Structures are given as structure tokens and as C-alpha cells.
Amino acid sequence: MDKIILEDRFTTHQKITFLLYIGAPFIIGIVALLKMGFNSNLNYKGYLTLIILLTIYSLLISIAFLKRGFVKLNSNLYRGSFFYKKMFFKKRIDISKTPKVAVLKFKKSQKLAWFSAAKPDLATEFNSFEINILNDKHTKRESIIDLKNKDNVERTINFLTTHFDLKNEIFSPDFR
Incomplete structure (x- = not known):
């Protein structure tokens, strides 16, 4: 295992x-x-x-x-x-129909519940790295995990590409 x-x-x-x-x-x-x-x-x-x-x-x-x-x-x-x-x-x-993997970076924020009376819009911002599995044309994607640490993204991609027949690509959908 x-x-x-x-x-x-x-x-x-x-x-x-x-x-x-x-x-x-x-x-x-x-x-x-x-x-x-x-x-x-x-x-x-x-x-x-x-x-x-x-x-x-x-x-x-x-x-x-x-x-x-x-x-x-x-x-x-x-x-x-x-x-x-x-x-x-x-x-x-299920990765049988999704031979590709890609990382998408998002800017996210999370509201803090305890501070709502003093500052109702208090939130923390962070980068989120969403790892997706894709079909050949990148037209269908499924998020498999969201990570916050860039180092963990590289470790995850390395794990997925070495242990499975997944290929790391830049997300670029082809709708033709």
C-alpha cells in the first residue's frame, strides 16, 4: 500500500x-x-x-x-x-476515463465566525490549489483535492504520475 x-x-x-x-x-x-x-x-x-x-x-x-x-x-x-x-x-x-491531471490555482477567503459582531466581514484569504483529473480534451474535469501548501501540490502530482498512468498537463480545454 x-x-x-x-x-x-x-x-x-x-x-x-x-x-x-x-x-x-x-x-x-x-x-x-x-x-x-x-x-x-x-x-x-x-x-x-x-x-x-x-x-x-x-x-x-x-x-x-x-x-x-x-x-x-x-x-x-x-x-x-x-x-x-x-x-x-x-x-x-475512478481514473479510468481521466488520463490527465492538472492543477488550478484559486484565491479564496474564509469568514471567521467569532468576530461577526465587531467586524462582520472579517475573513482570511489564502491560495488554494485544486488538483483535477481530466479527460483527453480537458472538457470534463473532476476536483479530487484542494490543497493550501504549494510543496504538497508538487508531492501530490509526483505521487499521482509515478503510481498511476496519469500525465500532468496545463489545463487547456479543447471544445472543437
Whole structure:
């Protein structure tokens, strides 16, 4: 199994939002059960609930810190989500009708949710590199991953062209 692990799945802003807003009920439940446990008022159902809440919150933390990448399994290309180099999720990408790969660069921005009252239009701008698989005439394209780091783009293109029959080209559609 050949794999390349590239970038974080979520931005820092998204991680904090995810862990605070979705994780808050779990944290409140865990703290409440621990407080009851220190007073010796907790029975086996309480401990079972505590273990379940801790497990779910641990899964939320692991999802928040996932990294994205690609995997080659049995000559098939998969986009994977990794946590400490261990694959959690994978999705097959069909490259049988798309022999070309190209990189498109975009300027993007992301609004910051916590600052909306003081500055409603506060956003961070960044460059996004969209890696696409293309048909022969470049008339059909499918985005397979968005990256922020230029070095990761070069590593990804190298991985895709060496492990698969993909050719790196400059995007230039031919509609004739």
C-alpha cells in the first residue's frame, strides 16, 4: 500500500468550532458525571455513560485532527483521511476515463465566525490549489483535492504520475 499524507482536513478555526460547539454537550456530561463520581453517587450505569461519552468525545477529537491524502490499493486510487498515519476513511476515485491531471490555482477567503459582531466581514484569504483529473480534451474535469501548501501540490502530482498512468498537463480545454 503506497500512501501520501498531505494536509489537515480542517483549519484551526474549524477545529475549534467543531470541538466547542459539537463537543460542548459531551464535555458538560463528562464533567457532571465525574463530579458525581467523586461524591461516590455514581452506579454502574453512570460509569457506563461516562465511558461512552469519553469514547464519543475521543472520536470527535480524532475527526477534528484528521489529515487528507491519497492511497494506492490494488492499482486503485483512493482519497483517504488519516489520523496518526492510520487510515480512518477512504473513497475510491475512478481514473479510468481521466488520463490527465492538472492543477488550478484559486484565491479564496474564509469568514471567521467569532468576530461577526465587531467586524462582520472579517475573513482570511489564502491560495488554494485544486488538483483535477481530466479527460483527453480537458472538457470534463473532476476536483479530487484542494490543497493550501504549494510543496504538497508538487508531492501530490509526483505521487499521482509515478503510481498511476496519469500525465500532468496545463489545463487547456479543447471544445472543437
